[in-house]
Amino acid sequence: MVNLLIEVLGKLGRSTLLTLQRMGDANILGFSAMAMLVQPPWQGRHIVQQVYALGVGSLVIIAITGAFTGMVLALQGYYMLAKFGSESLLGSAIALSIIRELGPVLGAFMMIGRAGSSITAEIGIMRVTEQLDALQMMAVNPKARIIMPRIIATVIALPLLIALFDVVGLAAGYVIGVDLLGVNSGAFIAEMVTKVRMEDLNIGWIKTIVFGLLIGIICTWYGYRAEPTTEGVARATTQAVVLSSVSVLIFDYILTSFFL
């Protein structure tokens, strides 16, 4: 009985230590790579390339998600507000939900699925095929050349994508709310303008930057440390997607409670 308890506690302790060790390793890798931003050689061209690949590639999916989020919020919001006879608040309800919560979180999820998984898979395959070793032998540091541009690119691209998500979401909400459900157009806009304060916008963009950093660090780390087998890369990709999604939700809660 005591033995069993010790065994269970031992396992728990070991896995906690392992998790902590991995978190530490990921942070060291991520931040030491980012420090290379200010060291020569300047990797500007590769950062721009990655912003293009990760950002522009995700434009369409972000716009579509934004549109449908705005539309469903309008329907659902109208349904609830109508019960209290306060349909005129629809504009501010949609705007606050999208700007503070749904934009950053759903945008981050889309980015994880579209760009994060490809970052992990790409770096993992470079590990399997010894391309990372080949870079090292050509005196090119993969941290500076491969890891850093991808982290910086997600930090730059995610806020921009989420800005697009917000705009498309609000526009779609307006179309459904005003044109379809007949909310007064003036009230919709006026409520939105008076109720949304600068603070709400600030929360939105701070979240997007934090999420960008999380996605960049987690997805590059899983690729870089992937077990050099086909199976290892597949597993790393799945784990990267799961872990970055969960951490986005956790940090979303922390940041929201912090700013409320």
Next chain:
Amino acid sequence: MIKVQNLSRRFGEFLAVAPTDLHIHKQKTTVIMGGSGSGKTTLLRLLSGLEQASTGHIWFDNDSDLTCMAARHLYALRLRMGMVFQYSALLNSLNVYENVSFPLHEHTNLDESLIRTMVTMKLEQVGMRGFEHLMPSELSGGMAKRVAFARALITDPELVFFDEPTSGLDPIAAAVVTRLIQQLTVKTKMTSVVVTHDVAAGLAIADWVILLWQGRVIAEGTAEHIANSSDARVQQFIQGKPDGPIPFSRSDTPYLETLMQVDSHG
């Protein structure tokens, strides 16, 4: 050029390279031979700093120890090294021209026209001129190997590691590549470390031969010394005899025992 002291590498319980002392002499060709899994690739990766040593030191030019060097210095040292990987390791997203010119684009400010000339010359030497626009996925194994060869040599490094440069090549290409290593060692004063299974070619170009078996150096010396060695293991290896003191199977448990176990489990 390189002095190795007590160098070893473990993977968990498994000792891939047993504690070893070696010398790699400047401007000479050192050939490392040994059976599959005898630790040749691991040894090369240790010497180039890609693999962390479990014990020991690797002295470079007698003054800097590669096993405990700051990353910055290691990268500076690698500007003087080249490596041909066993499985080529070309950058997948770049075509042949971009792969071969990669080190020049990274570390020099040369004119594109000059780079193009240099790449053409190197590709011609390995018989790959005219394939500049192909992607690595469109190359055969032997072609990729030759491109990797050109890429490793494009900066005229002082020290080049070749991990089985001729495996996967047809006899003519293998002969060309072998001759190229020999010529470069003489003409450009390159130091080369060649891992190979090709005993005849290895002995022909070697100034110094190191024979590995199960992670241990079992013989070393000039090609002549090795060829005339009285060690039965060495003779078995260089003559490629199926039977002798080196067992073909590497398992510790006797064959019959393993079979019996299968039987009793089934």
